Amino acid sequence: MGELIVNFSNWIWDTPMLILLMGGGLILLAYSGFLPFRKLGHAMKVVRGKYDDSNMPGQITSFQALSAAIAATVGLGNISGVAIAINMGGPGAIFWMWMSAFVGMATKFFTCSLAIMYRGKDTAGVIQGGPMYVIEEGMGRKWKFLSIIFCVAGILGLLAIFQANQLTATFRFVLLEPAGLDRGATSRWIIGISMMVIVAGVILGGIKRIALVASKLVPFMVGLYFATVLLIVFKYIGEVPAMLWLIVEDAFTGNAVMGGAVGAVIVTGARRAAFSNEAGIGTAPMVHGASRNNEPVREGLIAMLGPFIDTIVVCTLTSLVILLTGVWQTTENDGVRLTLSAFEMALPGFGKYLLMTAVLVFAFSTMFTYSYYGHKCFNYLFGAKKADYYNYFYLITIVAGAVASLEVVISFVDGMYAIMAIPTMISAIYLSPKVRAATKDYFRRMKELDV
Incomplete structure (x- = not known):
């Protein structure tokens, strides 16, 4: 079964997803007239709460929506996901992660605009958003099968198995193995059960508690991680230009992977970028659709800040640490262990503990938000009264993720993400004229207000 999962994931990401996410994103970017990039200043004003209105429909503020979305994206995808990208595709994979992120900004602009434009109600009468409601409300019930495909893949792909797997690996590598306390499978089970209990204390409180915790954790975790990474980059500051050039050069030569297979580098970069910032997958529209906003x-515009923060800023800093320390060439470690090795080499004695703290916050914040995404998918398929049953399934799978192998876990998640992207991108392109018309109207009204 594990081999089947890995093979399917490799096949679907080899060409189909590259065309759908990169090609579709480029179409949306051009169709918008590159507007998301030209309106960054306006987006920042919105994030600061200039236009918040507590009387608007929705459950959370725009800032909380962005925080919750970033909590799900700025996480282990930026720490272990970058390490996996470099391991599989060499330094050049980072360049293609950058390109995917810029395209992803446009994708998120469209998908999250549609999440507000076409909100629906669940069986309890609560306003909900996300690709499944966009498809049904915007495209019509004849397209509902796409909503069902999205939700089935979401229930499975948005489990926290990758986060549980990598957090378990971190604890074992940093704390248990050096002290001679690692007991293999027994340790993984104990860590998995402990994580399950902690996550249960937050997610059983619903989206308001998740958003509240995320809005507190995100600034802290980003600040801590930035400070540590910048300290390492400053230590190797003279070598930074050479590493940046290595990323660009390898992107077009593929010297570090598969004998110069540039195509493999592009696929790896796009695949890891999708896992990291989730643009086009359809997760962010679910939380942004719950925003207290009618615009x-x-x-x-708020949502499109996510890929920039996640991939252009955070992933770049992580890649520099791995490349500057040279651990990607001198160790067989992969995933989070590779990043831990880089931090320990750069900051001997305490680097790995700083990263472990960041991993702890990254992993748990992502686990909290992912539960909300899966809950919404379950709600759509089975109704509000049964939706809470998903939380218990979600919690049990955290333990499963802790004891499974990294290759199977990452391939399973990648495969489900690919399936989720199909309905999301189809609906975004199909309904893009609606977003374009709304964009012209919105900025016309904003211009009148400024006058």
Whole structure:
């Protein structure tokens, strides 16, 4: 079964997803007239709460929506995901992660604008958003099969098995193995059960508690991680230009992977970028659809900040640490262990503990938010009264993720992400004229207000 999962994931990401996410994203970027990039200043004003209105429909503020979305994206994808990208595709994979992120900004602008434009109600009468509601409300019930495909893949792909796996690996590598206390499978089970209990204390409180915790954790975790990484980069500051050039050069030569297979480098970069910032997958529209906002374009502009923060900033810093220390060439470690090795080499004695703290916060914040995504998918398929049953399934799978192998876990998640992306991108492209018209109207009204 494990081999089947790995093979399917490799096949679907080899060409189909590259065309759908990169090609579709480029279409949306051009169709918008590159507007998301030209309106960054306006997006920042919105994030600061200039236009918040507590009387608007929705459950959380735009800032909380962005925080919750970033909590799900700025996480282990930026720490171990970058390490996996370099391991599989060499330094050049980072360049293609950058390209995917810029395209992803446009994708998120469209998908999250649509999440507000076409909100629906669940069986309890609560306003909900996300690709499944966009498809049904915007495209019509004849397209509902796409909503069902999205939700089935979401229930499985948005489990916290990758986070549980990598957090378990971190604890064992940093704390248990050096002290001679690692007991293999027994340790993984104990760590997995402990994580399950902690996550249960937050997710059983619903989206408001998740958003509240995320809005507190995100600034802290980003600040801590930035400070540590910048300290390492400053230590090797003279070598930074050479590493940046290595990323660009290898992106077009593929010297570090598969005998110069540039195509493999591009696929690896796009695949890891999708896992990291989730643009086009459809997760962010679910939380942005719950925002207390009635301006679709405004929410889309907020959402498109996510890929920039996640991939252009955080992933780049992580890749520099791995490349500057040279551990990607001198160790067989992969995933989070590779990043831990880089931090320990750069900051002997305490580097790995700083990273472990960041991993702890990254992993748990992502686990909290992912539960909300899966809960919404389950709610759509089975109704609000049964939706809470998903939480218990979600909690049990945290333990499963802790004891499974990294290759199977990452391939399973990648495969489900690919399936989720199909309905999300189809609906975004199909309904893009609606977003374009709303964008022109929105900025016309904003211009009148400024006058």
